[in-house]
Amino acid sequence: MLDELRAALSVKGAEFIEARAASVWTNDVLIRDNEVERVKSGNSTAYGVRVLVKGSWGFAAGNDMNRMRDIAEAAVKLAKAGGRDALKTELAEAEAKQDRIKTKVRKHPLDVALEDKVKALKELAGYGRISKKILTVDAQYIDAYGVNAYVNSEGAAIQQEPVNAFLLFSAYSKGEELFRANDRVAGHYGVEVLEGKEGFVENVSKNALLLLKSKLPPKGEMPVVIDPKMAGVFAHEAIGHACEADSVINQRSILEKKIGMQVGSEHVTIIDDATIPKFFGSYHYDAEGVPAQKKILVEKGVLKQFLHNRETAKRLGTRSTGNARSQSPTEFPLVRMSNTFFDKGDRSIEELLEGMGRGVFVSGMKGGVTEPNTGYFQFAAEYGHLIENGEKTAPLRDITLVGNIVKTLKNVEALGKEWSGGHPGFCGKAGQSVPVSDGGPHIRIGKVLVGG
Template sequence: MMDKIRKTLDKTSADFAEVNMEKNWNNKIVLNNAEVDKVRSGNRTLFGVRVLNNNSWGFASSNDPDDLEECVKKAKKLAKVSSKNSINARLAESPINKGKYKIKPEKHPNDIGIDEKLERCLELSKNGQEKNIKSTTLQYLDSHAKKVYVNTEGTELTYKPVRSFFVYKAFTQGNKLLQASKRDAGLKGVEILDGKEKMVKETNKKARLLLKSRSPPSGKMTVVINPKMAGTLAHEAIGHACEGDSVINGKSILQGKKEEKIGSEKVTIKDDPTLENFFGSYPFDSEGVEGQETTLIKEGRLKNFMHSRETAEKEEVKPTGNGRAQNPSHFPLVRMSNTFFCEGDQTEEELFEGIEKGVYVHGMKGGVSNTNSGYFQFAAEYGQLIENGEKTKPLRDVTLVGNIMKTLKKVSGAGKEKMLGDPGICGKAGQSVPVTDGGPSIRIESILVGGNKNGKNPL
């Protein structure tokens, strides 16, 4: 395939052209209440051609490999359409990369029959059928692919990733239906199903705990956020504001603030796709640029943004290997990989010390942030009241609201132990990519906590 692409690209007169091609195989198992809901397998091929001509972009994609030559021509034609009022795109220089990469999981999805995978999932799901658990859903997905990247500068890369994803949800019925879920995902194979009994039991326990939980107090207070919520803060509130395209387009509050102190000494945040086998890891991005560690904030000082080749050129820096596309039929955008708060030096006890009344925030259900204003709002899976330095009553529907420009300065503690491995799918401009986030537990002196049952303040 590499040769065919190279030959086709050799024929184009465009200033720059690149091809991403992928063939992937997928399996999916869905179980409800320990019964099979769906089992599905399949494969597909897809590719995309991106052409830069006269500083204007054109893009064409198809899933029929015979269309390759036609797509190169089409993309060049579309670059002409863009050139009438173009953004004047230029690419930062990037080394010519050649290499073959492969993920070698313990248990390759191809080596294990779908019946065996299903049996294992059924076994896990049966384990979850417990008292007070009204309903459960278990989902398992695996995929492996052959990826090829070729550009007119000479870069030629192949990559055979293997990915798996596991999620378990448990529902309990109080006045309303309550849901708890846990997941695992990474560049790994069927071994993801090993030892998941513990995760199933923990999720059930969490769902039952929600039955006893109440809404948190509202108002500004001291909180300790656990590694999952720290990851959300790193990814949603800071990471998105550090994406080169947002910065350049004036959509980030961090524009023009490089080298400024925007957080306390306790705040160091990095993005790193080279960490081994996490969900957001990769050897090279969709522009053929090698993945690399990027320090976004070091001890409170804003150091770097993440870039594609195009945004790096505009900022006159080197590309950071963050130009990612959901798949070859999409245009690469500046995206994160594995984004996290770095560990500090405090013990768990020290983090809670002296908090008279506060909230300990566990996990996260999701988050949004406005990169323009720095505003963020995150919903936690659940929480606990902190009273006199001790964790007490369980809480649900805890929401944190703040602004990174204020909140990062109020970070007063970071735990010794970092946990990275909360995998997720990050959406931007209609494209979804696998990412991971994390960090240690973080203490924030003052942040707005939103509850919702007014007048039922448990404090």
């Protein structure tokens, strides 16, 4: 694949050329109720060439590897079309790495027959049918493996052989209303992702049953304890996006000009780390061939740094943090997060709840939105519990947390000592989604607006 990509580097008229390609094989199994609803296997290959001509980007993509040189020429033509209205770009220096990396997993998807994957998933789905009130369950297994490569005109040449696996499980419960609970496991795994997940599946169904007994939450400002999943969403949505240097440069981040300033309480430390083995947001090299790194974004409440690709790093006078990522080689690389999380604290859950009076314990994640330019956020939890006199009582549903991120981070009072991370998800930005994960401990926040 590296040799095929190198054909792009011979195109004339550009001061910088890079080419990326990936060929991915997938197997996808969906179980609905007790039946094998769908099995799908396939392969796709795609590539993209990005060039700089007098500081203007041109980007072209295709999937016929024989047209590599034509695609590279199309990129040069585009770069020239931008002319004087194009943003002028220079890249921060980066070492031209040459490397070959193979992901090691315990059970490579190629070594396990498709029928065995189907059988294992079907058995696993059975553990979700724990009650007659569970109307239906969906279980999905996907594995993806193959090869990807990166070359550039500075001499970088990297080939990687990634392996990923996903397990998704949903349960629907029905009483007077219909409720859905779901969870997933995903990361740099092989077929072993299906092993020992009986408790995971049962737990999703238990949550679906819990929703049947749930009530709407009280509304208004109150203390809350958020679980590691919701904590991860705060880290990712609220701080992570505002730390993306392209948003900062484009005046879309509330954290612009705030490096070195207090943006949260002294308990708050937030990290983006692309190097954690197995985690869904991890990688070895980013989409510009820069090695993955661990970055402390906020330390004891103080904003330390932003996330960069080579372009934003040059603009802000620093080095790339290895956060250039794209959905596929056919998409323009953007500044993206990897695994983003709160560092842990020192309290037990009992200590977090102690003396809270009336509040809400918030669990799981259903969706969230943030406005990086104002700091406004709105997060929906999957379920939760009322807290009365420091104890979890009635189950709740449709809990929404609303507020301003900096104000809210300043209201963080204490963090739990148990940490959970690697909660997988796909992060969307400018129409591209990339694999990420988030995490954190349980966190007590003194005051948040609870809606629903």
